[in-house]
Amino acid sequence: xxxxxxxATPLFARLRDLIGAETPVALATVIEGPHLGAKLxxxxxxxxxxxxxxxxxxxxxxxxxxxxxMLGELAAGRTGIRRYGPQGQARxxxxxxxxxxxxxxxxxxxxxxxxFTAALTNVAKFLGYRVTVCxxxxxxxxxxxxxxxxxxxxxxxxxxxEEVGDQLGxxxxxxxxxxxxxxxxxxxxxxxxxxVGYIGVMGSRRTHDDRTKRxxxxxxxxxxxxxxxxxxxxxxxxxxxxxxxxxxxAEIIALRTGRDVPALTNTHGAIHRT
Amino acid sequence: MKELLNDLDRWxxxxxxxxxxxxVDLDGSGPRLPGAAxxxxxxxxxxxxxxxxxxxxxxxxxxxxxxETGDRRTVTFGYSDDEAFAVGLTCGGTIHLFxxxxxx
Numbered sequence: 001x002x003x004x005x006x007x008a009t010p011l012f013a014r015l016r017d018l019i020g021a022e023t024p025v026a027l028a029t030v031i032e033g034p035h036l037g038a039k040l041x042x043x044x045x046x047x048x049x050x051x052x053x054x055x056x057x058x059x060x061x062x063x064x065x066x067x068x069x070m071l072g073e074l075a076a077g078r079t080g081i082r083r084y085g086p087q088g089q090a091r092x093x094x095x096x097x098x099x100x101x102x103x104x105x106x107x108x109x110x111x112x113x114x115x116f117t118a119a120l121t122n123v124a125k126f127l128g129y130r131v132t133v134c135x136x137x138x139x140x141x142x143x144x145x146x147x148x149x150x151x152x153x154x155x156x157x158x159x160x161x162e163e164v165g166d167q168l169g170x171x172x173x174x175x176x177x178x179x180x181x182x183x184x185x186x187x188x189x190x191x192x193x194x195x196v197g198y199i200g201v202m203g204s205r206r207t208h209d210d211r212t213k214r215x216x217x218x219x220x221x222x223x224x225x226x227x228x229x230x231x232x233x234x235x236x237x238x239x240x241x242x243x244x245x246x247x248x249x250a251e252i253i254a255l256r257t258g259r260d261v262p263a264l265t266n267t268h269g270a271i272h273r274t
Numbered sequence: 275m276k277e278l279l280n281d282l283d284r285w286x287x288x289x290x291x292x293x294x295x296x297x298v299d300l301d302g303s304g305p306r307l308p309g310a311a312x313x314x315x316x317x318x319x320x321x322x323x324x325x326x327x328x329x330x331x332x333x334x335x336x337x338x339x340x341x342e343t344g345d346r347r348t349v350t351f352g353y354s355d356d357e358a359f360a361v362g363l364t365c366g367g368t369i370h371l372f373x374x375x376x377x378x
Contacts, residue, residue: 009286011378016279031298031372037346039378055378079309081299098298098372100309102276 033095112178157187200232346374
């Protein structure tokens with residue numbers, strides 16, 4: 001990008017940089033009314049309390065009202081049209097403003113550096129997740145084995161979640177793929193302490209039953225256990241790590257959209273049939 | 275628009291005039307949600323998409339005209355849309371696109 005084009009399109013340049021830095025940013029454009037095409041950019045970052053604003057929709061009061069609405073839309077990750085009076089009046093509709101939210105990518109934390117992890121990492125990247133792979137064993141948790149992961153952490157799940165757990169929300173996902181009790185149990189209990197939207201735990205029916213007992217022993221309530229998708233994924237009948245990865249992300253999508261799909265959590269019988 | 279940034283950057287560096295079309299609203303079923311975007315440069319190169327491939331050809335025509343004139347406008351494509359274009363969405367929905375030059 002040359003200095004000339006930066007000057008010619010300052011709002012776009014700033015938008016591009018903020019999206020690149022994964023800073024939440026919203027862009028408002030007048031699509032009907034006076035000042036057609038006028039733009040206002042609002043962004044929020046953890047490091048500053050005041051939102052950054054750039055540009056104008058052509059009226060200082062309209063900017064104030066729309067700027068306030070943009071923060072709400074951005075927090076909810078919503079994109080759509082809102083209508084205002086020429087000075088931002090409610091119950092008027094002379095000005096249509098298209099507000100587009102650019103939220104940072106959702107996160108997926110995968111615990112356990114196993115074969116399934118590489119396949120799930122690839123599928124999650126394909127869907128736009130920022131992926132962290134975490135395993136306490138340095139021999140397995142390597143960037144070389146998981147080249148597409150954004151972060152490969154050699155750590156215990158509870159320690160990693162202490163660090164990043166408060167960043168997790170409804171759109172984010174935790175997948176526990178270890179099926180090793182000494183690793184699973186701390187991963188699950190620490191994930192349940194966050195607001196993460198999806199917690200899936202891998203294992204056979206027998207592993208699941210055994211793990212449920214251990215989790216009850218560890219003091220988890222029925223409500224907490226009900227948050228777990230275990231065994232992880234939908235009942236797709238697949239076998240390979242790649243097919244399993246698809247069944248996991250399919251479950252995440254179905255939970256978001258509220259569609260009723262046969263999840264292994266709710267079905268019975270062998271996961272793999274011959 | 276996120277997925278267009280690399281192409282937009284490159285075209286800007288090459289000094290190309292660009293138009294961007296964004297889905298701003300849809301009625302009924304539509305393949306892409308508001309925010310889906312495509313961009314066209316003065317040579318007719320295309321990045322991104324705004325439907326399942328149903329209306330992209332017509333959007334290129336509109337975008338090239340907008341690059342020429344510098345206008346910005348909302349364009350509607352739909353099953354029942356009998357004005358302007360003889361293209362529609364096979365899914366039966368209607369999409370509203372805002373198309374404008376990248377001059378901001």
